[in-house]
Every structure is written in structure tokens, then in C-alpha cells.
Amino acid sequence: MSEARQHSPAAERNRQPILEVLQRLLPARGRALEIASGTGQHAAHFAAGLPGWTWLPSDLQADALASVAAWCAVSDASGAPPTNVLPPVRLDVMAPHWPVPDLVDAIFCANMLHIAPWPTCAALMRGAARYLAEQGLLLTYGPYLVDGQATAPGNLAFDESLRARNPAWGIRRTADVAHEASRVSLRLREQIAMPANNLLLVFERTRPVRQQLPDAPA
Secondary structure, eight states, rough: OOOOOOOOHHHHHHHHHHHHHHHHHHHHHHEEEEESOOSSSSHHHHHHOOEEEEEEEEESSSSHHHHHHHHHTOOTTSSSSOBBBBEEOOOOOOSSSSSOSEEEEEEEEEEEEGOOOOHHHHHHHHHHHHHHEEEEEEEEEOOETTSSSOHHHHHHHHHHHHHOOOTTOEEEEEEHHHHHHTTTTTEEEEEEEEEEEEGEEEEESOOOGGGOOOOOOO
């Protein structure tokens, strides 16, 4: 394994269940932006499993970008580099402008909101409102708290450990995330139960692209 390639056991476990949901939700062809790609295991797996899609990975950290590039240099299936995954780009979700040349048909973000300060949620929604195409979807994956539903003991313990490490972190309520989405005319369309007490949230536009808010000031 390349020295640059980082490995996440969780990504190894959840990449196929997530891919199967993406294959159900997404059309045969499109352009996707992945936010906070991390190790790159998701990007490599999804690009191989969605051959009609062009996949643009991104992250803020230089070591993550190197790991993404290393994972995407070869395909698990054929040993050849996939042709539908682009070089990863450095992207700060809080920035008013993202390095995305055109509108995209999907934005995917896994396991970011609970290990980042709460304002990143609003920033993610603003970015999705700017860069999603007309029928585009924002898909977020991770642990969430759902009002009216008992929280799994493992998620409660995980939430406590996150807040002990950083008071600005923590598992987010789906209602709070959906509220931030609604402020920029995105609607929570679907909430999909995933293995290990995770959820995949699917957001869609409620207004045409031309009626979206302008870019936030720098």
C-alpha cells in the first residue's frame, strides 16, 4: 500500500451499503462533488460503482488529499486507474466560493457534521444551494439524533466522547440540519436508515437555480 494511503475501517465497512443507496437514488449519469473525502476510500469505490458519473473528491487537509489521490490511482476491481474520478481539490466548506467549475448533479458528504463546528452545517447548505444543478441532490451520511426516536447507546456514548474532545463537536439533530437546509430552499426529501445506527439524508431543491441566494460575502 502506498504510504500516502490512509485507511478507515469504518469507510471499508460502509462504502458498499452507501454505494447501493447511491445507485438507487442517482440517475445513470451525472457529476458529483464529494465534500470532506477523508481517506479517499469512498471516492475510489463510488467512482468504480457509478461508471456513468464523474466524481470530484475534495478535502481541506493536505494529507487527506494525498490519500484520496493514492486510493484513486488504482481500482480495486481491475487494477487500472478509474477514468471517471478527477484529481482531488482543496475545499474549505466555510469559504464563500468553492473550486467547482460548473453545477453538479450531486453533492455527497459523509461523517463531517459531527466532527466540525455547527456553522459548517449552514455553510454546507449554502454551498449546495449555489452549486447543485436543477434536479441535483445533497446527500449527507453519518450519525444523527432524531426527535421522537430513542438514540442507540453507542451513539450516545459517541456523542459524549466527541463533546469531551471538542465542545463544538457532537452528533446533530436531523431537525436542526433540515432547518438550516430550508433557509436556502433545500428540503429533506428522504431519511434512509443505514448500518451501525447511521442515516443517509437526501436533500433537494424547492426553488429553481436562478432563484437561489447569491454567494455569501467573503
